[in-house]
Amino acid sequence: MNYFVLFNLPEKFEINLKKLTRNFYKLQKQFHPDLSMKNSKNIQTKFLNKSIYINAGYKILKNPIQRSEHLLSINGITTLSLKYKKRYNNFLKIQFFLYEQLDKILKKKNEKKLNSLYKKINNFELDNMCKLKLYLNKKLWNIAIYTTLKLKFFENFKKKIKC
Numbered sequence: 001m002n003y004f005v006l007f008n009l010p011e012k013f014e015i016n017l018k019k020l021t022r023n024f025y026k027l028q029k030q031f032h033p034d035l036s037m038k039n040s041k042n043i044q045t046k047f048l049n050k051s052i053y054i055n056a057g058y059k060i061l062k063n064p065i066q067r068s069e070h071l072l073s074i075n076g077i078t079t080l081s082l083k084y085k086k087r088y089n090n091f092l093k094i095q096f097f098l099y100e101q102l103d104k105i106l107k108k109k110n111e112k113k114l115n116s117l118y119k120k121i122n123n124f125e126l127d128n129m130c131k132l133k134l135y136l137n138k139k140l141w142n143i144a145i146y147t148t149l150k151l152k153f154f155e156n157f158k159k160k161i162k163c
Helices: 017-031 041-062 062-075 081-106 111-137 141-162
Strands: none
Touching: 017 041, 041 062, 062 111, 062 141, 081 111, 081 141, 111 141
16 A cells, blocks of 8 residues: 555655545545445445545645655665664663653653743754655665664654643
């Protein structure tokens, strides 16, 4: 399954989001399940499955982190290999440190420090997103997967800060 092909987009990280949306609506007009209501159950099921596939692809390509994972996946990078497990394990130390910081801030209920931590994570996220674009454009898959994993962490960590 290649969502770039489905939406007639080049297989690259930076995509035209307007074209993605335009092609999404065009495909949904063709395959929306409501259009098959007068057909056999088999055809209805095919339309439903195609619509689900279109919706999943749209959601994935619209989100930069999921788009990166999909791009890596279609290029054969799906799991952490031994090459970059060690590098990611080093990032685990940073994660533990950040969670300890967050825990201390939450216990003290210090809103100012919480906002400061959020801004710091947001800056890390922005910096890594720029790096990810570069790595994916240059097809540096091993560094790109590591950066994608970091971005996933930052995204989830920011959600914890907001709770």
